[in-house]
Amino acid sequence: MPRLPRIDLPGIPQHVIQRGNDRQPCFFQGVDYVRYMGELKELSVRSGCVIHAYVLMTNHVHLLLTPSQVGQVSALMQALGRRYVRYVNDRYGRTGTLWEGRYKSCPVDNETYVLSCYRYIELNPVRAAMVAAPGDYRWSSVRSNAEGVHDALIRPHPSYLGLSLDDDSRRKVYRELVGSSITAEELQLIRLRLQRQHALGSDRFREMIEAQLQRLAGPAKIGRPRKVCASKEDGVENSF
Template sequence: MPRQRRLDLPGVPQHVIQRGNNRQPCFLRVQDYRCYLSQLGEAALAQGCRVHAYVLMTNHVHLLMTPEVTGAVARTMQALGRRYVSYFNATYRRSGTLWEGRYKSCLIDSERYLLTCYRYIELSPVRAAMVEAPSDYAWSSYRANAEGVTDRLVHPHDEYAQLGATVDERCAAYRALFLEAIGEDRMSEIRAYVQQQRALGSSRFQDAIEAELRRVATIRPRGWPPGKARATGIGRE
């Protein structure tokens, strides 16, 4: 069965998830996290991707990136995968795969979902009960986005930049977003769209993606016939 092609458009953010093979750890020591972030920054710069948010969990990563050209995210992940796996295998004297197959990704509607996706990513360590607050976790973009800490990897998206006229204003407005929890329905929606690699957003956004790429942009429940999700409005707003 042929691989499903990912939805991919220049200038449209993508939420990327990559998991360790069999949920095994991908980071064992501090230098592993540092190496991954360094290599991510180099690959993203070389391939033309802007990283807006990230979190490195023990056995998986979340990234929010905008490609400048078609294929930039895929090339970034391929280059990063090759380099980091080589580093990890050499460091721990192992061989074989590190990642669980291909990464998953979905397009994100900037106007409706982007800042929610920022929060979803940076709250991952809190949901996993690893820390009490996102600021307590060292391997995410939260402190750059919420506290103004310098992080050369992070490039603010325009939606983030519109939160305020100054760094302090943007950080304060961003922190205020975290005072409200992300609803379970919204989190389930984010997970479903990444898993099925569709386009998370309003019906207008999804229609535009489908018109541009001539591909299905909405999620479909398992076992449903083609067109059923669109006809009933499942996964749309």
């Protein structure tokens, strides 16, 4: 059975994950993280994708980004993967693949789940027990989003900007958001939608995507379809 194409719509944020092959490390020294971020910055501009949040873990990467056109996320990830693999193989004298198959992604509801993905991504090092607080981890966007440290990769999403009218208040609200724990239900939902590459959001959001793409964007409903009256019109460090 052929794989369905990824759900890809312009202006809709996507949560992306790419893992190292067999969950092995894909970053070995500090210079590797720096190189990856430099390539990501250049290629995101070239491909027309806006990066809102990211974390580079030892053996996987999370990104939250918004494309302006269909196909831009795929173009970015393919070019980034090739460049970085070539760099790693040359630097460490290795051969073969670095990544575990294709990246996974899911569209994220602008209204309800973008900030949840911000927080989920930037809390990854805390859940993996690598640091005590998200700001202690160097290779993520949290210092930019929570503290205002300049990061050339980051452009805020409107949902983030909507937290407050001024920068200082916005960062304070965001620090409180990131400092609060994610419920087990929220973690499970984000992970499941990303693993299955289903839409993360409200029923209205999912139905909007399904209407545009004419395909399922979430789990099929269980049970027999309702009868329509004839008189009516048919109408984790392996943290995930």
